[in-house]
Amino acid sequence: MKRSHTEGMLSHHNLTSYKQRVAYHEAGHAVAIHANNSQKNLPPVFFQIIFKEAGTATNGGLIEKIDEHDCIARVEGWRLIQSLPITVEGLDGQSYEYFQHTDDYRLAFEADIINYLIGPLAEAKCSAYIDGEPFNQHLLTVHALKNYGGEADLAVVNDYLQSSSANKEEQSERLNQFFSQAYNFVNDNANWKAISKLANYILSSNKNKINCDEVALLLSSK
Numbered sequence: 001m002k003r004s005h006t007e008g009m010l011s012h013h014n015l016t017s018y019k020q021r022v023a024y025h026e027a028g029h030a031v032a033i034h035a036n037n038s039q040k041n042l043p044p045v046f047f048q049i050i051f052k053e054a055g056t057a058t059n060g061g062l063i064e065k066i067d068e069h070d071c072i073a074r075v076e077g078w079r080l081i082q083s084l085p086i087t088v089e090g091l092d093g094q095s096y097e098y099f100q101h102t103d104d105y106r107l108a109f110e111a112d113i114i115n116y117l118i119g120p121l122a123e124a125k126c127s128a129y130i131d132g133e134p135f136n137q138h139l140l141t142v143h144a145l146k147n148y149g150g151e152a153d154l155a156v157v158n159d160y161l162q163s164s165s166a167n168k169e170e171q172s173e174r175l176n177q178f179f180s181q182a183y184n185f186v187n188d189n190a191n192w193k194a195i196s197k198l199a200n201y202i203l204s205s206n207k208n209k210i211n212c213d214e215v216a217l218l219l220s221s222k
Contacts, residue, residue, distance in 0.1 A: 017130060019203065021123045025149050026073045027198035028122025028186060030215050032115040033078045035194065036185060040107055047078030048211040049202065073202060078115070078212075080108035081160070109160065110178065116157050117142070117182035120150025122195050125186055135187070142179040194219050 026049055033047055051073050121140075127148060128135040145154060157178075161171040185191050201218055202210070 020130070020199070021126050022073055022149065023199040023202040024126035024195060025119045025123035026075050027195045027202060029075045029078075029115060029119040030212075031191060031194045031198055031219065032118040032182075032185065033075070034212065034215055034219060035191065036115055036118070037080070037111055040111055042080060042108055042111055044212070045078050045080060046212055047075055048209050049073055049075050049215075051202075051205070051208050051210075075119075079112050081105075081112050109164070113157050113160050113178045114182045114185070116153045117145065117150075117179055118185055120145035120148040120153055121182050121186045122199075123148040123150075125192070126199070137180070137183045137187075140183075142175055 030047065030049060033045065037044065124140060124145065124147075125135045143154070157175065158171075161175060165171055165174070186195070198215060198218060
């Protein structure tokens with residue numbers, strides 16, 4: 001879940017906004033992993049949120065910032081599906097049949113995709129609130145998630161979709177379905193409250209890591 005574009009020069013004010021958006025992005029991923037997997041009766045997975053300093057060198061009040069690896073925070077070690085075939089054409093008939101007919105694998109596969117999409121959607125909703133704009137699915141396309149730190153997320157999602165079907169139209173249709181499910185998750189009041197709670201915790205934390213047990217404890221507390 002690394003951000004894959006360069007933010008360039010940021011003022012201190014913009015850096016604060018950037019940190020907030022990143023916090024919501026990673027909180028979206030983490031809450032999805034914790035809650036979405038549980039709701040689907042999928043096994044728990046270990047994950048942790050890793051923190052890095054955004055940048056320290058200044059130039060005329062601007063932060064000398066950020067290459068694609070300086071992402072402030074990122075979630076690591078959480079995927080249910082650890083490996084994918086490169087393409088459907090590379091699958092033998094037995095493997096493809098396994099993918100098509102094994103419910104546990106399908107549910108895990110779909111949960112991973114949705115959990116990837118929830119991160120940039122959470123950032124998009126945060127950005128909408130910061131800018132005083134509406135957060136509306138009809139005003140936001142799945143490809144616009146690249147504007148919300150989602151380019152790397154979408155690249156992985158594309159790998160997932162290509163591994164399950166060689167049909168581009170089918171890939172696009174499924175992507176839109178998963179996008180709708182991810183949007184509904186983020187737009188759910190209880191889920192958004194949990195995302196906001198974790199994002200604020202991330203922003204106030206001085207830790208280098210927050211692991212899944214700490215996330216679970218935080219989200220279960222009142």
